[in-house]
Amino acid sequence: MTRIKQTLQPRTLILAAIVVGVLLPFVPLLLWSVSFRWLYPSVLPESLSLRAWQYVFSPRAEVLSALGYSTLVALLVTALSILIGLPAGRALGLYKFRGKTAVRFLILAPTIVPTLAAAMGIHVLFIRYGLVDNVLGVVLVHLIPVLPYVVLILSGVFANYNPDFEAQAQTLGASAWQRFRHVTLPTIFPALMVAGLFAFIISWSQYILTLLIGGGQVVTLPVLLFSFVSSGDNAITAALSLVFIAPALLFLLATARYLSGNQASLGGFGKL
Amino acid sequence: MTKVELQQLSKQFGEVTAVSHVSLTAPDGRITALLGPSGCGKTTILKTIAGLLTPSSGDVLFNGRSILPIPAEKRNAVMVFQNHLLFPYLSVGENVGFGLKMRGVEAAVIRQKVEEHLAMVQLPGLANRRPNELSGGQQQRVALARALIVEPTVLLLDEPLSNLDAHLREEMRQLIRSLQRALNMTTIVVTHDQEEAVLLADQIGLMFDGKLAQVGPPSDFYERPSTRQVASFFGATNFLVGEKRGNVVETAVGSLQIAPNPIADGPVQLTIRPEHVQLVPADGRLPNQLCATVQEAIYAGTHTRLRLILGSDTALTLLTSPSAAKTVGVGTAVHLHLPPDHLWPLP
Ligand SMILES: Nc1ncnc2c1ncn2[C@@H]1O[C@H](COP(=O)(O)OP(=O)(O)OP(=O)(O)O)[C@@H](O)[C@H]1O
Ligand SMILES: [Mg+2]
Numbered sequence: 001m002t003r004i005k006q007t008l009q010p011r012t013l014i015l016a017a018i019v020v021g022v023l024l025p026f027v028p029l030l031l032w033s034v035s036f037r038w039l040y041p042s043v044l045p046e047s048l049s050l051r052a053w054q055y056v057f058s059p060r061a062e063v064l065s066a067l068g069y070s071t072l073v074a075l076l077v078t079a080l081s082i083l084i085g086l087p088a089g090r091a092l093g094l095y096k097f098r099g100k101t102a103v104r105f106l107i108l109a110p111t112i113v114p115t116l117a118a119a120m121g122i123h124v125l126f127i128r129y130g131l132v133d134n135v136l137g138v139v140l141v142h143l144i145p146v147l148p149y150v151v152l153i154l155s156g157v158f159a160n161y162n163p164d165f166e167a168q169a170q171t172l173g174a175s176a177w178q179r180f181r182h183v184t185l186p187t188i189f190p191a192l193m194v195a196g197l198f199a200f201i202i203s204w205s206q207y208i209l210t211l212l213i214g215g216g217q218v219v220t221l222p223v224l225l226f227s228f229v230s231s232g233d234n235a236i237t238a239a240l241s242l243v244f245i246a247p248a249l250l251f252l253l254a255t256a257r258y259l260s261g262n263q264a265s266l267g268g269f270g271k272l
Numbered sequence: 273m274t275k276v277e278l279q280q281l282s283k284q285f286g287e288v289t290a291v292s293h294v295s296l297t298a299p300d301g302r303i304t305a306l307l308g309p310s311g312c313g314k315t316t317i318l319k320t321i322a323g324l325l326t327p328s329s330g331d332v333l334f335n336g337r338s339i340l341p342i343p344a345e346k347r348n349a350v351m352v353f354q355n356h357l358l359f360p361y362l363s364v365g366e367n368v369g370f371g372l373k374m375r376g377v378e379a380a381v382i383r384q385k386v387e388e389h390l391a392m393v394q395l396p397g398l399a400n401r402r403p404n405e406l407s408g409g410q411q412q413r414v415a416l417a418r419a420l421i422v423e424p425t426v427l428l429l430d431e432p433l434s435n436l437d438a439h440l441r442e443e444m445r446q447l448i449r450s451l452q453r454a455l456n457m458t459t460i461v462v463t464h465d466q467e468e469a470v471l472l473a474d475q476i477g478l479m480f481d482g483k484l485a486q487v488g489p490p491s492d493f494y495e496r497p498s499t500r501q502v503a504s505f506f507g508a509t510n511f512l513v514g515e516k517r518g519n520v521v522e523t524a525v526g527s528l529q530i531a532p533n534p535i536a537d538g539p540v541q542l543t544i545r546p547e548h549v550q551l552v553p554a555d556g557r558l559p560n561q562l563c564a565t566v567q568e569a570i571y572a573g574t575h576t577r578l579r580l581i582l583g584s585d586t587a588l589t590l591l592t593s594p595s596a597a598k599t600v601g602v603g604t605a606v607h608l609h610l611p612p613d614h615l616w617p618l619p
Contacts, residue, residue, distance in 0.1 A: 173346075
C-alpha cells in the first residue's frame with residue numbers, strides 16, 4: 001500500500017502542477033468577464049455583473065454565427081489538410097525520390113516565410129478566381145500555415161512505418177481499401193489525431209489571413225474578438241476570449257493522450 | 273492442389289539484377305526449398321510468386337496458367353514474412369482471423385476457425401492475448417496459423433526458422449512438416465541454411481547471385497553436386513584437380529578410378545566428402561589407395577576431423593570416429609582409401 005502511494009505521489013503532483021499552470025491564466029479572464037467595476041489597487045472586482053455574458057449570447061453580438069464560421073472553417077481545413085498531407089507524408093517518409101530535399105524545404109517554407117507576404121500575392125490570384133469573401137477562399141488560405149505541420153507529423157510516422165504489413169495483409173486477401181482501413185489507419189491513428197489537432201488549432205487562431213481573404217464577410221471568432229479588443233470593453237473582450245479558447249481546449253483534451261512523448265507520431269519534429 | 277512453375281523468371285531493381293532467368297517447378301503438395309546465401313534473390317522470388325513484385329521478364333504459372341494478371345490479394349498465395357509481422361493493434365485471435373474477415377466471413381464462423389487453427393499450431397486458448405505477450409516462437413506459430421486459415425493454394429514461407437533458437441527450430445520444423453503433410457499443401461520455403469533445407473524439403477533449388485545453380489532432391493547435393501560452388505555450399509572440402517579419361521582421372525597424387533558418370537572427358541575437379549574418405553591398413557588390394565601425413569586432429573564429440581597432407585601440397589579432410597583417431601597422432605603416416613563410387617567429378 002505505502003509503496004503504491006509513494007510511486008503515485010510525484011505523478012499526482014506533476015499532474016496538479018500542469019492543470020494549475022494551464023488553467024491559472026484563465027482566472028483573470030473569468031473575473032474580468034463578470035466584473036462591473038475593477039479599478040487598479042483592488043485584487044478582486046468591486047462589483048459583479050453578467051452583462052458581458054448576456055451580451056455575448058445575445059443575437060446582436062453575432063458570437064454564435066462567428067462560432068459557426070470558425071468551426072466550419074477549422075473542420076474543413078482539418079479534413080482537407082489530412083487528405084493532402086496523408087499521401088504527401090507517405091511519399092516523404094517512406095520513399096526515396098529525386099528532389100526529395102527540395103520538396104521537403106518547399107513544404108516547410110510557409111513556417112519560415114511570413115504568411116502575410118505570401119497571402120498578399122495570393123490575394124490577387126484569389127480575386128481573379130472568385131475565392132475572396134467566401135468560406136472556400138478562407139479554407140484554402142488557411143492551408144498555407146497548416147499544411148507544413150500536418151505533412152511534417154505524418155511524414156514522421158511514415159518514416160518509422162513498415163510497408164511489409166500492408167504486403168502481408170494483401171497476400172491474406174485484403175483489397176486496397178481494406179489495407180488502408182485495417183492496416184494503415186490503425187497504425188498511423190495517433191499521428192493522425194495529433195496532425196488533426198494541429199490543423200484545427202492553427203486554423204482556429206488565424207486572424208490576418210481570414211480578414212484579408214474573408215474580406216469582412218467570413219467573420220470568425222478571432223476577427224470578432226479583435227474588433228472588441230480595439231473597442232476597449234474589457235468585460236466583453238474577456239468573455240469572448242473564453243468562448244474563443246474553450247473549443248480549442250476541449251479539442252486538445254480529447255486528443256491529449258496521443259500527444260505523449262513516446263508516440264512515434266511526434267518523430268517528425270526530431271528531424272527538423 | 274497447385275503446381276507452381278517459374279519460367280525464365282528475372283527481376284531487376286534499377287541497375288541491380290536480383291533474379292536472373294530462374295526456371296523451377298514446385299510440385300503439387302510438396303515442400304520446395306529455395307536455398308542460397310544472403311542477397312541471392314530468394315525473397316524476391318517469393319514476393320514475385322505472391323504477386324507483391326512484378327517480374328521484369330518471365331512467367332509464373334499455377335497449374336499451367338499464368339497468374340501474372342491476377343493481383344496479389346486474389347492469388348491466395350499466402351506469404352509468411354521473415355519477421356512474422358503480426359498486427360500489434362489486434363489480438364492474437366483477430367490476427368489469425370484477419371484473412372477470413374477480409375473475405376467477409378461471419379464473425380461466429382471466424383471465431384470457431386481461429387480456435388481450430390490456434391489448436392493446430394499448438395497454441396489453444398491464446399486468442400485474447402496481444403502479440404507482444406507471446407514468445408518469439410509462439411508469434412511465429414501465430415503467423416503460420418494466420419496463413420493456414422485461408423487455405424492457401426500455395427504457402428510461401430520466408431526464413432520461418434531464422435528467429436528461433438536451436439530447440440524451437442526443431443519443434444517448428446516438425447510442425448511445418450506435419451501440417452504440410454496433413455494439409456497436402458504446395459509449400460515453398462526460403463532459407464539460407466543448407467541443413468534446414470535438407471531436413472525440411474522434398475526438393476531444393478540452390479541459388480547464387482540470382483541464378484539457379486542446381487535443382488533436385490536433397491541427396492543430389494551431397495552425391496551429385498553440379499559445380500564446385502554447390503559442393504562447397506554443402507560442406508565439401510576435398511577437391512583434387514585432374515584430367516579425366518573415361519573412368520580414370522590423373523591427379524597430382526596419382527591416377528584414381530571413378531564410377532561411370534555422365535561428365536565429359538577433360539580437365540575436372542574430383543570431390544569426395546570427408547565422411548567417405550577411409551583409413552585403411554596398408555595392403556594393395558583396394559583401388560585408390562594413397563599415403564598421407566596427419567597434420568591436425570580436431571575432436572568434435574561425435575567424430576574427429578583429421579586434416580591430411582598428400583604428396584607435397586595436396587590437402588584432404590576426413591571424418592573418423594574419435595576412437596579410431598586415437599591410434600593416429602599428428603605427424604604419423606596413414607593409408608587412405610577413396611572409394612570410386614564416392615569420387616565425383618566436377619566440370
Ligand atoms: N526493393 C528493392 N530495391 C532495390 N534492390 C532490391 C530490392 N529488393 C531486393 N533488392 C536487391 O536484390 C537482391 C536480392 O534480394 P533478396 O531480398 O531477394 O535476397 P535474399 O536472398 O532474400 O537475401 P536474405 O537471405 O538476406 O533475405 C539484393 O541484392 C537486394 O539488395
Ligand atoms: Mg530474404
